[in-house]
Amino acid sequence: MQRIAIAATVLIAATVLSFRLAAQTSQTAQTSQATAPDSTQLYIDVHHLGPGKVTAAAVAAAHQKDLAAEKKYNVQFIRYWVDVDKGDIYCLSSAPDPQAIRSTHAEAHGLLPDQIYKVSQGQAAMIKGNNNLYLDIHELGAGNVTAAAVAAAHQKDLAVEQKYGVNFINYWVDEKSGTVLCLSQAPDSAAVINTHREAHGLIPVSVVKVQQGQ
Numbered sequence: 001m002q003r004i005a006i007a008a009t010v011l012i013a014a015t016v017l018s019f020r021l022a023a024q025t026s027q028t029a030q031t032s033q034a035t036a037p038d039s040t041q042l043y044i045d046v047h048h049l050g051p052g053k054v055t056a057a058a059v060a061a062a063h064q065k066d067l068a069a070e071k072k073y074n075v076q077f078i079r080y081w082v083d084v085d086k087g088d089i090y091c092l093s094s095a096p097d098p099q100a101i102r103s104t105h106a107e108a109h110g111l112l113p114d115q116i117y118k119v120s121q122g123q124a125a126m127i128k129g130n131n132n133l134y135l136d137i138h139e140l141g142a143g144n145v146t147a148a149a150v151a152a153a154h155q156k157d158l159a160v161e162q163k164y165g166v167n168f169i170n171y172w173v174d175e176k177s178g179t180v181l182c183l184s185q186a187p188d189s190a191a192v193i194n195t196h197r198e199a200h201g202l203i204p205v206s207v208v209k210v211q212q213g214q
Helices: 002-035 056-073 098-108 147-164 189-199
Strands: 041-048 076-083 088-095 115-121 133-139 167-174 179-185 206-213
Touching: 041 098, 041 167, 056 076, 056 088, 056 098, 056 206, 076 133, 088 098, 098 115, 115 179, 133 189, 147 167, 147 179, 147 189, 189 206
Parallel strands: none
Antiparallel strands: 041 088, 041 115, 076 088, 076 206, 115 167, 133 179, 133 206, 167 179
16 A cells, blocks of 8 residues: 555656646747747848949949848848849848848948838749749739739749740749739740730739849
8 A cells, every 4th residue: 555655646746747847848938939039031122223334243242242241230132133234133131120131231332222122932943944034023002912812823823834935933022012023034024924914914014134143
């Protein structure tokens, strides 16, 4: 009987300890989640410098200066695209807020963006070969865009893209402004427009040929 009583006492103590450990683990997880810093967001910032004022080499040099300054502001520049003809630059980055991006650019080279879009992105596809790269831009208006709706439209694009020789690589959505940017490979801008027209009828306001940087 004494052995049974001792065993029971040990079992009860072990059970109580188990509950206490579980409660502490749960509390630690909740505390960690509550005090964790806000995750960075994805942004695309756009510079309009004008025709004749941009070269791929100059943008590559400016980008290196951004990379040298980005850690100070908790920014990570991921990729950029250049429309040399129009003098436009599109930079994709992760950052805590738009001001961090402005501060990085200001310190690096002084070229501040004209627009900054807070975006979510789709699932990236592989670039195939050396086809021309295009960014097409849809401006649908504030309140007229959701990430879910764009994802559905993108699936329709994928269903017909081969007909026009297009390869959609990714897209980015700014729900607040209603702006959607799509990156694709295509034989020409008309192929991009025709794919969108057949897929869902949403024609971009502009389609620009770009060079991609890292």
